[in-house]
Amino acid sequence: MYRVGLLLALAALAACTDVGPQTGRGGPTHLRLITSALSKPLYLTAAPGDTAREFVVEQTGKIRIIRHDTLLATPFLDVTAQVGYDGQERGLLSVAFDPNYATNGHFFIDYTDTAGDIEIMRYTVSADSNVADPATADTVLEIDHHTYPNHNGGLLLFGPDGFLYIGTGDGGSGGDPLHNGQDSTKRLGKILRIDVSTLPYTIPGSNPFASKPPAAPEVWAYGMRNPWRFSFDRQTHDLFIGDVGQDAYEEVDRVPAGDPGGHNYGWNIMEGLHCFPPGASCNTNGLTLPVLEYAHGPGDVVGCAILGGYVYRGHLAPELSGRYLYADLCSGFIRSFKWFAAVTDQEDFTQELGSYPGVTSFGEDGRGELYLVVGDGTLYRFEATP
Numbered sequence: 001m002y003r004v005g006l007l008l009a010l011a012a013l014a015a016c017t018d019v020g021p022q023t024g025r026g027g028p029t030h031l032r033l034i035t036s037a038l039s040k041p042l043y044l045t046a047a048p049g050d051t052a053r054e055f056v057v058e059q060t061g062k063i064r065i066i067r068h069d070t071l072l073a074t075p076f077l078d079v080t081a082q083v084g085y086d087g088q089e090r091g092l093l094s095v096a097f098d099p100n101y102a103t104n105g106h107f108f109i110d111y112t113d114t115a116g117d118i119e120i121m122r123y124t125v126s127a128d129s130n131v132a133d134p135a136t137a138d139t140v141l142e143i144d145h146h147t148y149p150n151h152n153g154g155l156l157l158f159g160p161d162g163f164l165y166i167g168t169g170d171g172g173s174g175g176d177p178l179h180n181g182q183d184s185t186k187r188l189g190k191i192l193r194i195d196v197s198t199l200p201y202t203i204p205g206s207n208p209f210a211s212k213p214p215a216a217p218e219v220w221a222y223g224m225r226n227p228w229r230f231s232f233d234r235q236t237h238d239l240f241i242g243d244v245g246q247d248a249y250e251e252v253d254r255v256p257a258g259d260p261g262g263h264n265y266g267w268n269i270m271e272g273l274h275c276f277p278p279g280a281s282c283n284t285n286g287l288t289l290p291v292l293e294y295a296h297g298p299g300d301v302v303g304c305a306i307l308g309g310y311v312y313r314g315h316l317a318p319e320l321s322g323r324y325l326y327a328d329l330c331s332g333f334i335r336s337f338k339w340f341a342a343v344t345d346q347e348d349f350t351q352e353l354g355s356y357p358g359v360t361s362f363g364e365d366g367r368g369e370l371y372l373v374v375g376d377g378t379l380y381r382f383e384a385t386p
Helices: 004-011
Strands: 029-035 041-045 053-058 062-067 092-097 106-112 118-125 132-143 156-158 164-168 190-194 219-222 229-232 239-243 249-255 292-295 324-328 334-339 343-348 359-364 370-374 379-384
Touching: 041 092, 041 370, 053 092, 062 092, 092 156, 106 156, 132 190, 156 229, 164 229, 229 359, 249 324, 324 359
Parallel strands: 041 359
Antiparallel strands: 029 379, 041 053, 053 062, 092 106, 106 118, 118 132, 156 164, 164 190, 190 219, 229 239, 239 249, 249 292, 324 334, 334 343, 359 370, 370 379
C-alpha cells in the first residue's frame, strides 16, 4: 500500500556496483559515480540554458548544486524549517526553473508542509547565481493533503508550451478511499496545468476543463494514482508518465505531442491494464490505457513502484539513444523501450548497469545527459564505458 513509502528503508541499501558490461548498440554503457555526499536525494534537473550546473533536491528540504561534477557546499535553497519531512513520502519533492529563468530568475518548488498539505512556491535567485533569495517566497498553489501521508505526487515540470505541469497523487492510503482519482472537481490524483507567467497564476484557455464547471479548471489529466515522475521527450515532445501502482501492477502512460489533454488514465477503476480491485469487472470505455505495464511478481520480486524516466537524447551514452528508461524502487532494475507507434525493442539494462534498490528518480541535465538518483545519497551519470 505504502509503496513509495519504502524510500526510507530502501535508501539504506547500498547501490550495487557495476557488473561486467555487455556490448550493445553504440557501445556498452556504465553508470559513473558523480557524488555520494547527498542526503536523501529525490530529483535532479537543470536551469534552461545552463550546461555547467545541475540542481539536486534533497527530501529533507535543501536544493544542492553540482557544478562541473563537484557538489557545492552551500545549498542553493534551504527550506527545511517549512518542510514536513516524515521519513517516508513527505518532504521537498521537486524544483522547476521558469523557461525565462535567465532573465527573471524565477523557480518553483513542490513540498509538503508541516501539516502534510502540498505547497507550490515561487522563489527568485539572489545576486549570487548559486544562492536563491529566501525572502522572495511567493505562494502559487496550496492543496489540502493531510488525511493520509502518502501519494503526494510532487513533480513540477514546464512543458514545451511554457505552462507548469504539476503531478498530484490520489490523496493516499490504498485504493483511493477519498475517491479523488475519478473526481474532476478535485485536484488530487491528477496532472494539473497552469500558467505562472504572472502571479496569481491563470488557467490556460486550452485546458480541457477550463470552461466546464464544477470541474477544477487546473486539471489537465485525471485518473492518476501517484504520477511520481513524468517527462517530455526533448526531441518529439511526447509526454511519458510513470504512474505508481497499488499492489500488483506498475504502468507507463504516453501522451502524444500536442495532445489537448483531458484523458482519464483509469485509477481507481483499473490498475495498469487490469480491473481494480482484483477480480472485479469494469467498463473501460473512455479510459486511456497504459502503453506498458509490469507485474510486481510474488513478494514484489520484480518490483513495487515505478520510477518514470526520460527518453535519452544525450551524447555520452549512444547505446541508449532514443530509448525511454525507467526503473523500480524496490528491485532497482533499469529497463527501457523505444516508441514507434507502440512500445518496441524492450531491453533490460540491469545486467549491464547493475541494480539500484532505493533508486528515487532519474534526472536530465542541460545537455540532455541522463542521471540516476539513489536515496542512499549517491548520484550517477549514464556514460559509454571508456
